[in-house]
Amino acid sequence: MDLRSELGKRLIFFDGAMGTMLQGMGLEAGELPEVWNLTHPKAVSDIHRAYLAAGADILKTNTFGANRIKLGQSGYSVSEVVSAGVWLAKDAAAEKGALVAMDIGPTGKLMKPLGDLEFEDAVSAFAEAARAGERAGADIILIETMSDTYECKAAVLAAKENTSLPVFATVVVDEQGKLLTGGDIPSAVALLEGLGVDALGLNCGFGPSQMERFFPVLESCCSIPIIINPNAGLPREDSGSIVYDVTAEQFARDMKRIAESGAWILGGCCGTTPAYIRAMVRCCKNISPKPIHKKNLTVVSSYSQTVRFGKKPVLIGERINPTGKPRLKQALCEGDMDYLMRGAVSQQEKGAHVLDVNTGLPEINETTVLSRAVQGIQSVTGLPLQIDTSSPVAMEAAMRLYNGKPLVNSVNGKKESMETVFPLVKKYGGVVIALTLDENGIPATAEGRAAVAQKIISAAAEYGIEKKDIIVDTLVMTISTGQKNAAVTLDSLRLVKERLGVCTSLGISNVSFGLPERQNLNASFFTMALQTGLDAAIVNPNSEAVMNAYYAFGALSGKDGQCSAYIRHHSGQKREEEPSAGSITLAEAIWKGFRESAREKAREMLKTEVPLDIIHSQMIPALDRAGKDFEQGTLFLPQLLMSAEAAKAAFEILRGSMAGKGETVRGGKIVLATVKGDIHDIGKNIVKVLLENYGFDVLDLGRDVTPEKVVETAVSQHVRLVGLSALMTTTVASMEETIRQVHQALPGCKVMVGGAVLTPEYAKKIHADFYSKDAMGSVRYAQKLFSVNISRERPGD
């Protein structure tokens, strides 16, 4: 059968479960079903033939787990298992000219940052399987049972990069309609359509009636053929075996309704047998596929949620951009991703919907840093990101690693820009901001800018990028250099919307550059732009005036139903009660763990004192007091940490002030890492905060860190102290190895260790120089080792 010519003309039927059938033939729980392609080929072949006889158009190969990660120590290679699997299916399919789908399931491991599987390792494992499938003669790649959008992205990329076969992808959701990693259906659809799969849908999880509940959600955001492969109901245990409750007839009736609602490709997953497929085919074969409507939604996504443009105005937080921000610049140069992550979360708390991420600095490797920033920020916020860079290499690396469908900033009307950016948007999926400028500069008129926008949209179409995936920015220029600038921008906006029907965005703050009290101009201009139909704005969410304008516009324009967002915005957030800065000293605020008071007090003190004096007169004494109380058992961990967090907040204010003058705080340099194989890092994170509060310069390598990485950093940074943590006996071996390598490479460098599994004796046995029983212990050891006070460092000192 010819898939492309038949798809949409009649319903296409997948087969049912493979695993369930094999279990019926004696496959044990926990055994690798794929190995049966080689050990029990007849059993597999019989199943294929039974499904074919039942009316299946597409046979799924018995290769669900045939990847190098799952086959691992089985003694079989991916290539032999996949080849055998595809041949068995092809052999059966040939009888009726059915198609064979190379089945690719998840690796069974969790991707970083949740687990320890690297994105590119997943891509490479899937690529090996996909190549083997195509080589053996599969007609389609079916990526299925994906419960993590990130792993699904890795698999789709692998299939598209390594084969020329059509790619289908189905995900599994729970009773709330969520993937196991928290993503919803629209975010999975945005990602998969962006990556250019040929059909997508749902499989596994539960039966057709539960799946039917989610069909409207799926259908409302999907513009490509939909696949529905449910289980024969919810699996449950009965006397030691797994059973399913939906009968073949019930299954078929439920599937019929789903087909009538618009699914084009139907089949079964766990618990279904040829009887289910036969009943389904009989029930559904005369249904004509419902035509698919293009939804034309302008949507970006993260791993967990989507943001849609064109309904309510979208706020894009602009704060992660080093231009004019010395403290951020410093953080980027030092590789301090925590600072960026906190910046991301605080913009989210202020109400941003999308976050711009720009790490362009001449002194750093932008490709590496932008990717790290994107991954770091995605580990703490579910907001979609706007990847903002002028470097095509950095853009590609970040788009590849991004978990979702990103917003991309930006393309413009220059030939070179379009030729580099459009292929990336096509390949990885994304919505791209199009700036209305080209080789001739920025047109002075609205007509001129609309013409550039039109040119960009036409060029994009040649790459197969639809208009819905372009957001036009008609460019804001400051009114201080030309008072008509704002009017031209707004006229262009109106024209572009009317004539081209695309979504629009503007960088609001540019309008006031060079003028006093910029907030006022920004807020008013923002309102004017919103009134003109602006769909998105790059703004500072910390600017009260701008945010007030946004909520006021929503209320006045009727877009904010019952003014609820406006009311919420002005009702204030729930905060812990803290004393006012006037009623308390900084030392007291820190000792008692009042973070906001400490922050405010530090700000106030900076007006009259220099940062180093504040550190020595207030912060160190307070930290010492808390530390001593903790050591004496009168203060406990939660309170110690509250005090540490208050100190950190005050410290951050001081650092901000120092960074503005090009100064940094310099204590001794310490490398911290949770060892290879270990992902429990709360202990290390606590130690880090305490050490930093005492002025130490901590290089945090994160968790699951190889000995080589620790050594490399310790050597290149001339470090005298390394701190390692490990939670379990299985990872103490990595700790021992790391210590050995550090001592060998840097004989003078000390290693301190801590973690639940360690004891002083154990630490000694693995040659650690110091065992820290708690977080304060490591501070005391570091103080003893460095026996220096905090000092200030200026460039050239």
Added chain:
Amino acid sequence: MLEKEVLRYLGCPEQSADSRLKTRISDSLQDLRKACTPRSVWRCFPLEMGTGSVQIGTLEIPGNSLRKHLRGCGQAVLFAATLGAQADFLLERMSRMDIGLAAVYQASAAALVERYCDECEQKIAEKASRKNLFLRPRYSPGYGDFPIECQRGILAVLDCPRRIGLSMTERYMLVPTKSVTAVIGLTRDRPDGTVSKCARCDSPACPFRKEPNDGSAE
């Protein structure tokens, strides 16, 4: 009270917890409950005692601790539960934003997953009681000489990655981190309710050990 458990994990005596800390704990529990969908999977298998090992279904578990623990059992339940990826996401976010809150969330998540396991265990017990079987306390890889490497087999037999999104790292650590795998023995002997879980454990130096007179035992 779950709050009491959280304080115990935090190493903080109840009388030293002020109202701010207590509010933080109850907020964190609420936040985690809202964000997480705990999931579990279990299956009952015949149990055979080997010499220096036990055989549960197709899974052979070497060592004597579990063997000793399961003496008198004819079947065993393999059990796995997880708070899910959302818990880890929240913990990660907290550890970047506020280390004090991060510690509270860690402890709360630990208490929640234990509580969830207790609830599951109760369901298993109800089912077992219909067959006049009783449960031995759950026993997890890594305790005694129950090899942590057995995580692999348990996860595979229960099809954990697919069923509940539970997996492990190369070094056998469960991910998402707030997860439990365990073996629960089924026996015809009525349990002796006087000995606490902690009193039976071989790790006297465990910082979380409950004293015999601690009213919170089990």
